[in-house]
Amino acid sequence: MIIPKSHPRYKSLKTRELIANGVKSGIASVHGLIAHGRGEAFDYFLGEKTNESAKKSIEAAAALLLSAKRPVISVNGSAAALVPKELAELSRLLSAPLEINIFHSSKKREIKIKSHLEKYGAKNVLLPDKNHKIKFLESNRKYVNPEGIFKSDVVFVPLEDGDRAEALIKNGKKVITIDLNPLSRTSQKSTITIVDNITRAMPLLATQIRKFKKLKLTEKQLEAIFRNHDNKKELKSSVELMKKL
Numbered sequence: 001m002i003i004p005k006s007h008p009r010y011k012s013l014k015t016r017e018l019i020a021n022g023v024k025s026g027i028a029s030v031h032g033l034i035a036h037g038r039g040e041a042f043d044y045f046l047g048e049k050t051n052e053s054a055k056k057s058i059e060a061a062a063a064l065l066l067s068a069k070r071p072v073i074s075v076n077g078s079a080a081a082l083v084p085k086e087l088a089e090l091s092r093l094l095s096a097p098l099e100i101n102i103f104h105s106s107k108k109r110e111i112k113i114k115s116h117l118e119k120y121g122a123k124n125v126l127l128p129d130k131n132h133k134i135k136f137l138e139s140n141r142k143y144v145n146p147e148g149i150f151k152s153d154v155v156f157v158p159l160e161d162g163d164r165a166e167a168l169i170k171n172g173k174k175v176i177t178i179d180l181n182p183l184s185r186t187s188q189k190s191t192i193t194i195v196d197n198i199t200r201a202m203p204l205l206a207t208q209i210r211k212f213k214k215l216k217l218t219e220k221q222l223e224a225i226f227r228n229h230d231n232k233k234e235l236k237s238s239v240e241l242m243k244k245l
């Protein structure tokens with residue numbers, strides 16, 4: 001489908017097309033379409049732009065990722081369909097692996113997602129391993145890679161579901177998410193929640209990481225930035241912003 005650039009909802013329609021194509025090519029799950037629709041609704045209430053609170057969360061997330069000993073980027077089908085290039089770039093900037101983790105178990109789909117990310121420049125993509133799992137999670141998503149999430153201290157999990165975010169926290173990990181719904185269990189449970197569209201937040205996160213790297217901030221300075229972040233307060237201010245519209 002050709003979407004004219006002059007269309008007032010051009011960006012939103014292009015993003016919708018990315019997820020729809022992801023389903024067609026077998027990267028994203030059909031259930032991802034429903035989650036995407038929910039995201040679009042929340043984005044409307046946010047005025048479809050990155051708000052001040054999200055900018056603060058992006059700063060804190062960049063600091064936490066840079067100070068992590070073993071950061072890992074967890075990728076599901078929807079994230080891979082929407083921002084493959086940006087995920088590959090984040091992996092490169094942090095020297096962190098990307099690890100595929102999907103709800104609807106399928107080796108074929110995991111391999112498809114891996115190839116898709118590699119097509120966009122990813123060099124280090126891990127798959128879950130049935131011999132390693134995290135605790136407090138029943139679904140297929142408990143399986144992790146021994147060199148990735150299993151050993152990680154900080155996990156970046158955009159577009160996550162609440163059960164897994166909570167389980168990762170209970171396993172002693174710090175969790176950073178991107179979620180347009182400030183009320184979701186994922187948003188509420190995560191260490192840092194970026195309430196923004198993944199398509200807008202990912203490039204901003206990469207820019208922030210580059211800035212901090214250039215400034216050569218010390219461990220202590222980075223820690224001070226993310227320790228100052230009040231996730232509950234930022235979630236509240238996103239809810240307030242939605243109420244104002």
Ligand code: ATP
Pocket residue numbers: 035036037038039040042082159160161162163178179180181183184185186187196197198199
């Ligand atoms: P939870 O289990 O955390 O309460 P949920 O059941 O809504 O939430 P999912 O359907 O797994 O969880 O999650 C999808 C989440 O991703 C939703 O909160 C949705 O608002 C959000 N979302 C969808 N599309 C985007 C997007 N493009 N950018 C950021 N967030 C998005």
